[in-house]
Amino acid sequence: MKTCGWMEKVEVYFDGEHGDAPGVEAHVAQCHECAAYLKQLQVLRQGVAPLREVRGIEDAQFGAFMAGIREEIETPVRASFGGLWAMVSLVAAALIVALAVFSMFTGPQPVKATEVKSISTDLPGATIDVKSADDGPTIVITPSQRYQEDIQ
Amino acid sequence: MTPRTPCRIHSRCAMALLGISLVLRGLPAGAESVSFSMWAVQATQEGKTEKSYAAGLEEVKSVLAPLPFDTFEKISIQKGVPAAYEDDTRLKIDSTYALVLHPQAKEDDGRIRLDIRVETRKKPTAPPVNALSATILLKPGEKLKLQGFSLPSGGEMVIVLATST
Numbered sequence: 398m399k400t401c402g403w404m405e406k407v408e409v410y411f412d413g414e415h416g417d418a419p420g421v422e423a424h425v426a427q428c429h430e431c432a433a434y435l436k437q438l439q440v441l442r443q444g445v446a447p448l449r450e451v452r453g454i455e456d457a458q459f460g461a462f463m464a465g466i467r468e469e470i471e472t473p474v475r476a477s478f479g480g481l482w483a484m485v486s487l488v489a490a491a492l493i494v495a496l497a498v499f500s501m502f503t504g505p506q507p508v509k510a511t512e513v514k515s516i517s518t519d520l521p522g523a524t525i526d527v528k529s530a531d532d533g534p535t536i537v538i539t540p541s542q543r544y545q546e547d548i549q
Numbered sequence: 550m551t552p553r554t555p556c557r558i559h560s561r562c563a564m565a566l567l568g569i570s571l572v573l574r575g576l577p578a579g580a581e582s583v584s585f586s587m588w589a590v591q592a593t594q595e596g597k598t599e600k601s602y603a604a605g606l607e608e609v610k611s612v613l614a615p616l617p618f619d620t621f622e623k624i625s626i627q628k629g630v631p632a633a634y635e636d637d638t639r640l641k642i643d644s645t646y647a648l649v650l651h652p653q654a655k656e657d658d659g660r661i662r663l664d665i666r667v668e669t670r671k672k673p674t675a676p677p678v679n680a681l682s683a684t685i686l687l688k689p690g691e692k693l694k695l696q697g698f699s700l701p702s703g704g705e706m707v708i709v710l711a712t713s714t
Contacts, residue, residue, distance in 0.1 A: 508659040511693055512686040519679040520669075532612055535694035538681055545699040547671055 401430045411438045520544055582631045583652050583661055586711050589625040589642040592618035592696075593704030609709045612692045616707065624706060629713070632663075644673055646680070646698060648708060660686040661712050667695060687712050 403424050410421040425431045454462055513527045513534050522541030527534055588609045597619040602610050605623050613621050625642045632638035632650045640648045651664040664684050668677035680698060687693060689712050698706040 508688055511688045511691045514684040514686060516681065516683040518681055525681065533691045533693055535696055536681065536683060538697040540697065540699055
């Protein structure tokens with residue numbers, strides 16, 4: 398934390414931009430805090446110095462440099478499997494959504510009317526008939542006269 | 550860790566939707582049994598000017614009205630009887646007749662596929678005879694009439710059968 402009022406001047410001096418360099422140096426000689434700060438700035442600069450190195454391209458290397466760029470530009474692009482998989486995934490998702498929507502909205506079939514599929518009787522001589530009406534079918538059995546007499 | 554792309558997220562949502570919809574659609578309705586109601590009525594022609602219906606037959610009055618009888622007496626009414634699929638459920642009507650229900654399955658369209666038998670005995674000790682055997686597809690809410698069963702006391706018996714599920 399900066400406590401001494403000269404510290405900003407020390408920073409400008411460190412960057413070589415302060416007009417009153419002797420004044421700052423005189424203050425740093427007396428102020429332990431600013432002296433320590435200046436030392437810290439110098440250590441930091443030494444630490445980052447390797448990062449500031451900018452590799453230049455020599456004239457001799459320039460042809461190879463441009464050839465490399467040209468090669469990258471002119472080489473045909475290989476098929477991207479990432480894009481293919483994304484497309485497959487998208488199509489699969491669309492199909493699944495379509496199936497889900499179809500399944501939800503088609504629902505069960507409409508209920509048909511009551512239907513008589515088969516009829517029979519074990520009563521000898523009896524006949525059976527099916528009559529259809531709006532309110533549903535009627536199965537009519539007509540027992541033989543003898544059976545009716547037996548029952549009654 | 551593989552990042553979740555929008556496609557993968559959409560796929561998972563879609564699969565979840567599909568699963569939910571299939572589960573909802575595939576739920577068995579009324580799973581193991583089905584409920585039936587049965588009205589057994591003695592129908593006679595007594596020369597009345599206006600048709601008369603015994604108490605308890607209000608629900609089937611409109612179904613009985615077109616029949617060529619003028620008097621309808623209650624023999625047996627059994628409502629909301631549960632009947633297990635693939636099993637016989639016997640509804641005793643009187644000492645002469647019994648209705649046997651054997652639901653097979655619920656069709657995709659909601660109808661109940663069932664076998665029915667009307668058993669009759671000339672005497673209480675005699676073995677039952679199938680007066681009627683039928684396989685029907687019964688629409689819930691619709692009524693099936695079985696007509697023409699002779700009664701010892703005269704007239705004939707009409708059976709009205711319905712399912713509410």
